[in-house]
Amino acid sequence: MLGFVIQRLLQAAVVMAVMSAVVFVGVYAIGNPIEIIIPPEATQEIREATIKRFGLDLPLWEQYFIFVTNLLQGDFGRSFIYNVPVLELIAGRLPATLELVLISVVTATLLGVGLGVYAGYRPESLIARGIMAVSVLGFSVPSFWVGLILILIFAVNLGWLPAGGRGEVVSFLGVDWSFLTPDGLSHIFxxxxxxxxxxxxMMIRLARAGTREIMLTDTIKFARAAGIPERQILTQHLLKLISIPIITVFGLELGSTLAFAVVTETIFSWPGVGKLIIDSITVLDRPVMVAYLILTALLFVLINLTVDLVFALIDPRIRARGA
Known part of the structure; x- marks a missing residue:
């Protein structure tokens, strides 16, 4: 097991090293933030002083070397626009994105797996057909359209829920959360x-496909022949057998939703990290853009590493192959 963990950690380190170079070069090759930071009426002396202060007069390789050196010390630099440390800026927006993503992904997973297992267990029932129709609709319509329709129905026409914002927040463990207040819950819904x-x-279709496949295996047939109750077969045998693909998708979807909840945060004016990166791209705030992409890459690497370790604990064959 130790060799498996060390191998995965080395792979993660290589991925992060490559991603840091790709992200840095890619972002710093886009535009010139000085044209936005400095007003047109500024003198040449002010322009040169500002360029030197931000280190933009140095060669790209030297800028990257300084960036990596600071990065290894936990310093992502300061925002060009807000003039505060980038990590502090992102950390202030992270709780809003984190609570939104966790509520949506966990709810979708629990509900989707339950509905998918039922649809796979009773595929010919009317309820199962309705569940699959909902899953087709979920794949067919873009998220921005769904968001606009939700606002139109529940906020504009019915007036039941607010159209945007985060609402009232309450501090817990030094962090502001909105889901702990009734007003915050109405805004996050x-x-x-x-x-x-x-x-x-996605979870409905994944769980349904896994259920349909597992229910035809000898494992389920032998369990039924042994007289094991159907409820026990579903909870102890079926769910364990379909858990690996579900865990994989859950981890990847959690990471992708955390990283790319941009559309939803923009539509609902949710003050999270996604909206911050859109604003930073607009004004070419390079340190924020680089830090966001680096942290996103790190997030995916950590999630994949965690998923691999969970797989190794669930299935010893995976651990043996990776040793």
Whole structure:
């Protein structure tokens, strides 16, 4: 097991090293932030001083070397626009994105697996057909359209829920959370529903396919022949056998939703990291853009590493192959 862990950690380190170079070169090759930071009426002396202060007069390789050196010390630099440390800026927006993503992905997974297992266990029932129709709809419509329709129905026409914002927050463990207040819950309901819709459809189809496949295996036939109750077969045998693909998709969807909840946060004016990166791209705030992409890559690497370790604990064959 130790060799398996060391191998995965080395792979993660190589991936992060390559991603840091790709992200840095890619972002710093886009535009010139000085044209946005400095007003047109600024003198040449002010322009040169500003360029030197941000280190933009140095060769790209030297800028990258300084960036990596600071990065290894936990310093992602300072925002060009907000003039605060980038990590501090992202950390201030992260709780809003984190609670939105966790609520949507966890809800979609729990509900989707349950509905998918039922649809696979009773495929000919009317309820199962309705469940599959919902999953088809979830795959067919774009998320921005769903968000606009949700706002139109529940916020504009019915007036039941707010159209945007985060609402009232309460501090817990030094962090502001909105889902702990009734007003915050009313604000998070629509964006969480919008984010969860596609994930729900994916989990339904994944769980249904896995259920249909497993129910035809000898394992289930032998369990039934042994007189094991159907409820026990579903909870102890079926769910364990379909758990590996579900865990994989859950980890990847959690990471992708955290990284790319941009559309939902923009539509619902949710003050999270996604909206921050859109604003940073607009004004070419390079340190924020680089830090966001590096942290996103790190997030996916950590999630994949965690999923691999969970697989190794569930299935010893995976651990043996990776040793």
């Amino acid at each position: 629509l964006p969480a529903l919008n984010l969860a819709f596609f994930k729900l459809a």
